[in-house]
Amino acid sequence: MTVHHGRPDGTGRRFALVCSRFNDLIVTRLEHGARDVLVRHGVADDAIDSLWVPGAWEIPIVAKAVAETGRYDAVVGLGAVMRGATYHFEIVANHSAAGLARVALDTGVVVTNGIVTVDTMDQALERAGSKAGNKGADAALAALETVDLLHRVTSDS
Ligand code: INI
Numbered sequence: 001m002t003v004h005h006g007r008p009d010g011t012g013r014r015f016a017l018v019c020s021r022f023n024d025l026i027v028t029r030l031e032h033g034a035r036d037v038l039v040r041h042g043v044a045d046d047a048i049d050s051l052w053v054p055g056a057w058e059i060p061i062v063a064k065a066v067a068e069t070g071r072y073d074a075v076v077g078l079g080a081v082m083r084g085a086t087y088h089f090e091i092v093a094n095h096s097a098a099g100l101a102r103v104a105l106d107t108g109v110v111v112t113n114g115i116v117t118v119d120t121m122d123q124a125l126e127r128a129g130s131k132a133g134n135k136g137a138d139a140a141l142a143a144l145e146t147v148d149l150l151h152r153v154t155s156d157s
Helices: 024-040 056-068 089-107 121-126 135-154
Strands: 015-020 048-053 074-082 110-118 128-130
Touching (some): 015 024, 015 056, 015 135, 024 048, 024 074, 024 135, 074 121, 110 121
């Protein structure tokens, strides 16, 4: 039996971070967390591009466009959807998550989801670098591992 695991080695890899400005207090921290994890795992700082969109709703279409360029090994969606901010919380949260999943399957490019969906600003802050970790860093690490695993199982060697 062979067990395969992805190793989070980012040497020579390129990443796009698609970030929403809505709730940018949170998303800026997610972006820093993602960038920090990527650089600490060997990704060159100039091999990470951050693209800022108005809100989480707009993340999937830009993720699709950057995935289709073929320039990136993975795309990480980063955003913060908060129930208190609008009655259409569910619509924005569901669209952004489903959209990212679809981009990954349609393009074959690794896309991970670092969009926090929470009830309150306190819950968002907890997930943006305090007691519940940093969901941007988690999504970046998931991207590194998945890129490596796919490379192993799809390469000839
Ligand atoms: N966008 C977010 O990223 N987070 C939110 O909490 C949010 N709320 O609550 O409304 C939000 N709305 C904007 C949305 O993403 C689009 O930018 C907008 O609807 C224009 O298409």
